[in-house]
Amino acid sequence: MTDLSIGELSRRTAVKVPTIRYYEQIGLLPAPPRTEGRQRRYGSDHVARLGFIRHARELGFEVEAIRELLSLSAAPERPCEPADRIVLRHLEGVERRIAQLELLRSELRHMLDDCRHGQVGECRIIQVLADHDLCRHEHGRMESGAPARHARRGSTRFPVMAGPDPAIPIR
């Protein structure tokens, strides 16, 4: 029985105190015994479980996935394939995210490269934002349908955010 206060547990696992309480609330970390004054007291098993949770969070797993991984880890003689599938699924998500961000990165770089650093009126950044068709990347085309959107070009004129105008009824 190591009998740690929540602050001690926090220091040992580098998980913040409110986060520990939050994990208890969502049922990720079991409620520990309490002192007579209802303060939490943790043992080494809690340290281990919280360490697991933290590491999994650092690796980007969602709480639901961690919940499953924890419950799987409680049955050492069962096949580990469900755990592997969770990790694989997560890896695939990470890979998709990387691919997206690489597209983003290249587009942002192009925008910066193309900008002549003059006036806003000629700034490529503003132009590209205002007109999707000037864009090199392919985002947003995935939901087909909606054919032949905007072809407006040239002046970039939006309604400016002024004070809340008095909502004049029309017709």
Next chain:
Amino acid sequence: MTDLSIGELSRRTAVKVPTIRYYEQIGLLPAPPRTEGRQRRYGSDHVARLGFIRHARELGFEVEAIRELLSLSAAPERPCEPADRIVLRHLEGVERRIAQLELLRSELRHMLDDCRHGQVGECRIIQVLADHDLCRHEHGRMESGAPARHARRGSTRFPVMAGPDPAIPIR
């Protein structure tokens, strides 16, 4: 005056109806005029502005950044440098995020490679999650201090989530 209903605007910009109302609520899109029955009616300037917003969101800009970009784009004769700085800042964030995710990806791949696909008890995935020191990557080391954490090895034993135990006071 194109005089579009919110549904029409939604179809033309591929932004969902509740999202359009949300943008109005947070002051990103100006409140349009209304019919006598208080339904919104949009013009082509709204279409353009919402298109700008959507494109910027697709490129990952935060609403605050979009707000600034929009207000910058309203002054075409001013220098575009502030806009460029916003994009550069965003690009740097994207690059940081990519680097993080690449670390994650390599660690997840290692975990899957090392797993023998046997029982949970020998699963490398579970072991690595339970013991940070088995990990190849460097995350979480950035907050120095707290030296020489866990050295527990072998059995992975956590307190299992059972029903809420009756919180026995100790000492």
Next chain:
DNA sequence: CTTGAACCTCCAGTCGCTAGAGATTGTACG
């Protein structure tokens, strides 16, 4: 004039925390 799709407002929920208010407890020092 009737129908029914589209619109309205308001509110709650998402995810994983984080921060605060205001009250209570634990502990170290004198």
Next chain:
DNA sequence: CGTACAATCTCTAGCGACTGGAGGTTCAAG
């Protein structure tokens, strides 16, 4: 033993950027 004060407690709200639903009203076609 008394006191001070840090740490803990519960409860609630907020973040960002939406998304969905309930319950009521309006528009436009037939």
